[in-house]
Each structure stands twice: as structure tokens, then as C-alpha cells.
Amino acid sequence: MSRSAGAIDPSDVSATSRLRADLASRILNLLKDQKAEPGHRLVECELCRHFGVSRTPIRGALQLLANAGTVEARANRGYVLLHPVREAPEPPALTEQGEEDRELLVRIARARNSGLLPDECSQQEMVRHLDVTMATLLRVLRQLADLGLVERKPGKGWIFLPAIDSTRAQEESYAFRRVVEPAGLLAPTFELDWQWLERSRAQHQSFRKRRWRDTLAVEFFQMNADFHEQLARCSGNRYLLGAVQGQNRLRSFLNYHWVHGVPRVIASIEEHLAIMDALADGRNDRASQLMLDHLASSSRTFSPMAPSPKIPA
Structure with a gap:
């Protein structure tokens, strides 16, 4: 695939997290499915919702696509598509880390819905209840914070914000x-x-x-x-x-x-x-x-x- 069609330079990928490279490929497939034309605006918040990630990896993925000549950053407009995406790599399978994160999201939801996790929890309590590493827990809690579902307390505790629970x-x-x-x-x-x-x-x-x-x-x-x-x-x-x-x-x-x-x-x-x-x-x-x-x-x-x-x- 030519650079103008949205190829990602391997040197860029090696210097970037796998998550951002995967997201760049997924964005290409989305643009291809949409039959998006030049000038199409890529809205960060929409991409975050679509792929279930925060703004930081989305911005990294868009920068990869900009380096590949597929999109371009415009003042006060974010990124816009420069060339139609006629071909795109097959979407990569969800990374092991991404699947692990989703599994934990499901387990947190199950624990909250069943009352096993109270409205306020320390990180250590959640690690014990969920049988998960601290690194994975913090990564997922940051995602939930981006979605407005949890809030960090002073120190190492977290508050689950109000939700439908009855x-x-x-x-x-x-x-x-x-x-x-x-x-x-x-x-x-x-x-x-x-x-x-x-x-x-x-x-x-x-x-x-x-x-x-x-x-x-x-x-x-x-x-x-x-x-x-x-x-x-x-x-x-x-x-x-x-x-x-x-x-x-x-x-x-x-x-x-x-x-x-x-x-x-x-x-x-x-x-x-x-x-x-x-x-x-x-x-x-x-x-x-x-x-x-x-x-x-x-x-x-x-x-x-x-x-x-x-x-x-």
C-alpha cells in the first residue's frame, strides 16, 4: 500500500506503543468502511468512544497517520483526511493488554452490580477483591476516570460515581x-x-x-x-x-x-x-x-x- 493510501512507517511504529499502531490500523479500516473523502474531519472524542480508549493513544495514532501522509493537523480543526483510504490492513486482534483491560472492566462491573465493591475503595482493597495486579488496576481505573465513572480521592482511594444500581x-x-x-x-x-x-x-x-x-x-x-x-x-x-x-x-x-x-x-x-x-x-x-x-x-x-x-x- 502506498504511503498516500495510509501506510504506517515501520520506524514510526517501533518508536510508538503497540496500542497506538493498532489504533492507527483500526482508524484506517474505519475510514475505508465509511468511504470517507478528503476533508473528512476526525473527531478525537468520537474516536475515543468508538474504540473505548482515552485521548492520549488516539492522538498518538493520529500522529502516526499524519506521519504517513494520510491525515493532516489543521489549526482549530484537529485532523482531516488528505486521501481516500482504498486499502487498509486487516484490523489487528485486540492486544493481550487490551483484552486484559476489558476483562477487568467486566469484573469491576460485576462486582459493583452485585455490591461486592463499595462506593469508596482503596487500591489495595480492589486488588484483593479482583485478584489483579496493581499496574492493570490503575490502567483500567484511569480509563474509567476518563469516562466519568470513578474519581480519585486524595491518597490512594477511589470513589465510584453515582450509577444506575437498583x-x-x-x-x-x-x-x-x-x-x-x-x-x-x-x-x-x-x-x-x-x-x-x-x-x-x-x-x-x-x-x-x-x-x-x-x-x-x-x-x-x-x-x-x-x-x-x-x-x-x-x-x-x-x-x-x-x-x-x-x-x-x-x-x-x-x-x-x-x-x-x-x-x-x-x-x-x-x-x-x-x-x-x-x-x-x-x-x-x-x-x-x-x-x-x-x-x-x-x-x-x-x-x-x-x-x-x-x-x-
């Missing part, structure tokens, strides 16, 4: 979302982001083909959260967007520990795709009804939770 809270969340999200699709200020739509559609279709494993719950939630947040952004209403972003944060741990089976994953993807199809056809009224149905269906999935203070594992 049956009643879950029911209230879905009741709120059924009022807000379908209405956003009918807002007079709604303007569909066509680039995002095609990107999200391709991502959903690709994810649907993957063989399920527990750690995919993290990626599934990231895709799910991005879908709901971006539609809220399309509404043009900052308060609606803030509400959806807040709900996404509150429900993170519930979804990282996925116990509802593969059929519900597939059903959710199909429901999302149907909403996107309706929006693409300009049928926002239909999309709004489908969103209402989708949230009702999702609510029924979670409804068997026991009415205890904490959700059982």
Missing part, C-alpha cells in the same frame, strides 16, 4: 428516556449527520457478524451509547444531548456486565438499524415510534432484576 433506578431511567429520546427525533431543529449515519450503520453491521465473548460487552455498550448520543446531538437541543450523555454514563456498569444473552444483542442492533433506515428515508415520525419501541423492548430485557438495593450478578 430496579427502581433502572425503571425510572427507561421511563425518562422514553419521554426524551423519541421526541428528539421529531425536533424541528433535527438535522441528520449523514457521515455519522453511514459510519454507525457499517459498525452495527460488522458487529452483528462477530462471535460473542463476554469482553465484547464493553464494545457493544460503546457502540450503543454512541448511537443514542449522536441522535441526541442531531436534535440540535443541547439539553437533550446532555440528558442522554448523562444516562449513558449512569448505565455503563449495567451494560459492561452483560447477562441478557446474544439474542438481545442482535435484536438491539436490528432495532438500531431500523431507526437509521427510517431516518435515512426522511421518516422521522416512524423513527420516533421505533425508538419508543426499542426503549420499551430494552426495558423489558432488564425488568427481571430483583428489587434488592443492588443488582445481582
Whole structure:
């Protein structure tokens, strides 16, 4: 593959973490799937959500692509694509460290949902509860802090920030979302982001083909959260967007520990795709009804939770 098509110079890779090189390859594949054209803007926060990492490795990956001549940094615009990506390397398998991090995310979510981890914990307590090395724990806690799920206390303790942790809270969340999200699709200020739509559609279709494993719950939630947040952004209403972003944060741990089976994953993807199809056809009224149905269906999935203070594992 030519340098202009997005090749990564091996000398750059050797001087950079494997994570950044892997992310650079994944970004290339994403741009290829999107059929992105020159001038396409790469938004850091969107890439962070898509790949489930913090800004630092994303910036490193974008710098690799800039060194390869694929993207260019522009003042006040971040990075923009210089050349269409017609070819891209196969996305590398998740690194051993990345898989280890996702496994720990799932275990933390399970421990929180079952009440095994209190709202405030020392690092030593978490190492003992989770049977994990301190280095891995700190790496994952920093990721959770970037997502607004934990906060560091003075010293070596951590606070888990408020989340949906009871049956009643879950029911209230879905009741709120059924009022807000379908209405956003009918807002007079709604303007569909066509680039995002095609990107999200391709991502959903690709994810649907993957063989399920527990750690995919993290990626599934990231895709799910991005879908709901971006539609809220399309509404043009900052308060609606803030509400959806807040709900996404509150429900993170519930979804990282996925116990509802593969059929519900597939059903959710199909429901999302149907909403996107309706929006693409300009049928926002239909999309709004489908969103209402989708949230009702999702609510029924979670409804068997026991009415205890904490959700059982």
C-alpha cells in the first residue's frame, strides 16, 4: 500500500506503543468502511468512544497517520483526511493488554452490580477483591476516570460515581428516556449527520457478524451509547444531548456486565438499524415510534432484576 493510501512507517511504529499502531490500523479500516473523502474531519472524542480508549493513544495514532501522509493537523480543526483510504490492513486482534483491560472492566462491573465493591475503595482493597495486579488496576481505573465513572480521592482511594444500581433506578431511567429520546427525533431543529449515519450503520453491521465473548460487552455498550448520543446531538437541543450523555454514563456498569444473552444483542442492533433506515428515508415520525419501541423492548430485557438495593450478578 502506498504511503498516500495510509501506510504506517515501520520506524514510526517501533518508536510508538503497540496500542497506538493498532489504533492507527483500526482508524484506517474505519475510514475505508465509511468511504470517507478528503476533508473528512476526525473527531478525537468520537474516536475515543468508538474504540473505548482515552485521548492520549488516539492522538498518538493520529500522529502516526499524519506521519504517513494520510491525515493532516489543521489549526482549530484537529485532523482531516488528505486521501481516500482504498486499502487498509486487516484490523489487528485486540492486544493481550487490551483484552486484559476489558476483562477487568467486566469484573469491576460485576462486582459493583452485585455490591461486592463499595462506593469508596482503596487500591489495595480492589486488588484483593479482583485478584489483579496493581499496574492493570490503575490502567483500567484511569480509563474509567476518563469516562466519568470513578474519581480519585486524595491518597490512594477511589470513589465510584453515582450509577444506575437498583430496579427502581433502572425503571425510572427507561421511563425518562422514553419521554426524551423519541421526541428528539421529531425536533424541528433535527438535522441528520449523514457521515455519522453511514459510519454507525457499517459498525452495527460488522458487529452483528462477530462471535460473542463476554469482553465484547464493553464494545457493544460503546457502540450503543454512541448511537443514542449522536441522535441526541442531531436534535440540535443541547439539553437533550446532555440528558442522554448523562444516562449513558449512569448505565455503563449495567451494560459492561452483560447477562441478557446474544439474542438481545442482535435484536438491539436490528432495532438500531431500523431507526437509521427510517431516518435515512426522511421518516422521522416512524423513527420516533421505533425508538419508543426499542426503549420499551430494552426495558423489558432488564425488568427481571430483583428489587434488592443492588443488582445481582
